[in-house]
Amino acid sequence: MTGGRLVARFYLGLVLVFLYLPVAVMMLMAFNRSPLYELPFAFDTVWFHALAGNERLLQAGANSVMLAIANTVVATALGTLAALGLQRYEFRGKTALQLLLFPPITIPWLIIGTAMLIFFFWVGIGRGLHAMLLGHVALSLPYVIVVVGARLKGHGRALEDAAATLGATPGQSFWRVTLPVMAPGVVAAALFAFAVSFDQFVISYFLAPPGVSTLPVEIYSAIRKGFTPEINAISTIIILVSMGLMLLFARLYRFGGER
Amino acid sequence: MSTVQLSHAVKRFGAVAALDDVSVDFADGEFFGLLGPSGSGKTTLLRAVAGFVDLDAGEIRMDGAPVGDRPVHRREIGMVFQSYALFPHLTVRDNIGFGLAVRGRPRSEIDAEVKRMLALVQLSGLEARKPRQLSGGQQQRVALARALVTRPRVLLLDEPLGALDKRLRQEMQVELKRIQRTVGITTIFVTHDQEEALTLSDRIAILNEGRILQVGPPAEVYERPATSFAARFLGDANLLEGRVVAGGVEVAGVGVVRTAGRLPAVGELARLAIRPEKFAIGGANGTVVPPLNRIRGVVRHVVYSGTSITYQVEAGQEAISIIDMQEIRPRILTVFQQNRTAEPLAIGTAIELSWAPANTIVLAS
Amino acid sequence: MLLGPAYGWLAVTVLLPLAAMLYFSFLTVAPIGGRVAEPTLAQYAAFLDKDFYRVLTWRSLRLGFDVTLVSVLLGYPAALVLAKYVSGRWREALFLLVVLPFWSNALVRTFSWTMVLRDGGLLDRAIRVLVPDAEPLGLLFTYPAIVIGLVHAYLPYMILTCYISLQAVDDALIEAARSLGASGAQLFVRVVLPLSLPGLLGGVLLIFVPVIGSFMEPRILGGRTGIMLGTVIEDQFTAVFNWPLGAALSFIMLAIVLAIFALAAPFLRERLRGI
DSSP, X not given: OHHHXXXXXXXXXXXXXXXXXXXXXXXXXXXXXXXXXXXXXXXXXXXXXXXXXXXXXXXXXXXXXXXXXXXXXXXXXXXXXXXXXXXXXXXXXXXXXXHHTSHHHHSOHHHHHHHHHHHHHHHTOOSSHHXXXXXXXXXXXXXXXXXXXXXXXXXXXXXXXXXXXXXXXXXXXXXXXXXXXXXHHHHHHHHHHHXXXXXXXXXXXXXXXXXXXOHHHHHHHHHHHOOOTHXXXXXXXXXXXXXHHHHHXXXXXXXXXXX | OOOEEEEEEEEEETTEEEEEEEEEEEOTTOXXXXXXXXXXXXXXXXHHHHTSSOOSEEEEEETTEEOTTSOGGGSOEEEEOTTOOOOTTSOHHHHHTHHHHTTTOOHHXXXXXXXXXXXXXTOTTOTTOOGGGSOHHHHHHHHHHHHHTTOOSEEEEESTTTTSOHHHHHHHHHHHHHHHHHHTOEEEEEESOHHHHHXXXXXXXXXXXXXXXXXXXXXXXXXXXXXXXXXHHSSOOEEEEXXXXXXXXXXXXXXXXXXXXXOOOTTSEEEEEEOGGGOEEEETTOOOOTTSEEEEEEEEEEEEOSSEEEEXXXXXXXXXXXXXXXXXXXXXXXXEEEOSSSOOOOTTOEEEEEEOGXXXXXXXX | OOHHHHHHHHIIIIIHHHHHHHHHTTBSSOOOTTOOOOBOSHHHHHHHHXXXXXXXXXXXXXXXXXXXXXXXXXXXXXXXHHHHTXXXXXXXXXXXXXXXXXXXXXXXXXXXHHHHHSTTSHHHHXXXXXXXXXXXXXXXXXXXXXXXXXXXXXXXXXXHHHHHHHHTSOHHHXXXXXXXXXXXXXXXXXXXXXXXXXXXXXXXXXXXXXXXXXXXXXXXXXXXXOOOXXXXXXXXXXXXXXXXXXXXXXXXXXXXXXXXXXXXXXXXXXXHTTO
């Protein structure tokens, strides 16, 4: 059925074009001299230069990066511990706890974001980067736990048992066996957490006070207000960063999955 | 090189007793096999000795001293897991040297010991490989080397050869025995493969449902099983039932079967077993020298296996009790013959089987 | 214990806020800044009274339905191709390519569609290549634009879940069916489709729910026509500052979401086991 195969692959190709076309266009336009997308295409990095002078965007970018780093550290640490706990102990209610991981991912972020806004304001935490950190970690935790958990499941208790029979104390066993074996999974989860925070829009949007914002929030306001081609430039950068991170993650996750 | 004693060990998981008052002594330097079906408690026993399982009752002693409150890492055992559990992020050298490294031995000593162990398991030269670069058989040897390098008091093996194919398994059985003899370490291993248990062990314990049914050297357990479970789990057995009379056991449709073992009192019920390889085949008119036991039958099925031939012979009928009803069924005997003549009997041939009274096993239950 | 910190964090940042929101939805005004609030059902009543909200909810549900339908129609075949018609290293690479956009910035991707759909944008230019002097399509700021944008956003996810369950369909099953005389169409309907249904349903569920709660895409791509329940809720918090009403509407949306999950739970249980 080679004819069918060809059609099949062609279709897949079409789907891929659909998925990448708009982004490709946007990236192209980021390098186009014209501010209004007039063709013919004239290569110019003028908009990237303009970025360097755009205080708001730069500040927002810095915020995004700092926030993402903080999120990565906290979420990876907490999530890894949780994954270890889930793997190590059998107890009643374990499935319930595993199910509890799902709300942040499955409930529309609009609802979570507005709920956080209400709660934080009421309780006195207010809005701001610290509030956003709380929210981002909450969103990242399920992903970290799942990614690290998958890595742990592949190797299970047998390795730790073996270390014990060889005379390793629980501390030695953790340091010499569990941690190294878990490492690729933890790094992958960290990358994931960074990307989740860096790209996060909804939660950041609701928790952003006037004057403080992250990159996605800033871009959103700019779009709503009217349009500057610098948005293209910064968007291109963001997309490349996100996709790059995800490619790294995929690489690590694959090789981590090998025995 | 130590002795291990288990006294009245009990372990329950929920309502199920994995170990039900188990007592057994492991002698210094012996290769001891724990044999039984899944769920018999053999793995629980092994893990209890290792320290992964805490007993609900009973004691474990090594060299006379109780070890029950000692955690796994201080029991000085070596263990080979069913999945080998080699550390994937370490080389063969670091895997084997792990036990020494956590004890803080200097690098030079570790390297020397690793070399020595690799020579022992005949894997010299593979220090720098990672586990995933090794074959199944090689991984198993590394696991063994790793367990032995710290000179433990006891070696524990959990279904060590289960993952290997038949040829490799046979080779490894010989290897394992050689290494154990060289090192002289007390070894306890778990298996559900009866042939493996017979081949490797100095002594075997048969377990079922948390209890030890019989302990003894392979020949003794095989030739003189105490229970019908042992008789059928360790090898095949043809079972006969009858009442004790003077001189033997009266089996319906067969006559008086002579035995050499001790029988219950006259009039009592007795259960007998005959191993398939103990039969001699004579023709229907053949001369058979008394005082052998004999039985007539017809060949119903032939299995040709190259080195041997197995026959299913229909020899009369027997009464089987199912709950409170009796059912009359044809009696099928399994007969095992070495392939000496290369001419299997045809189906439907009438034959006479004979066997020595000494080969009639009297079962206790 | 190991689990404490993580779950504690989740409790504080997710469960407590949700509880707080529930509380707020029963108040007259937000009890912040010294204002005193009274318990009331007025917020929920407003939902039931005004047609506006019901129409809106219906619109949002319809958007969810449209997006999910298109995603299934486009995504399932793509997953099928990937699972059964591509092999080896290509498969991994293509799979990665398909999934990658999903994990990049959603806002930026939505924005990039404005480039394509706006008057004089790529689409118009492409059409003009074939048919000169054609009128601008004017797709931007219409309902179809929102659908396109959302489909683009969630299509990789549909392909992902369908692919996972399609891939799990053992080739041996297909060969067995063939040997029993099944034609291509019968093979698909009787073997492949039923076995891949859990993945399909999982994908449907995990697209439908976020879509009905979306506000960013409708605003950017739909402009004034992009008013959904999500955007109205957003307004309550950022423009109108009627937090209790927003809370009530949010909870109604949450109730709808939970109802959907409850309905699909029996089918979901199969899928969860595979995680």
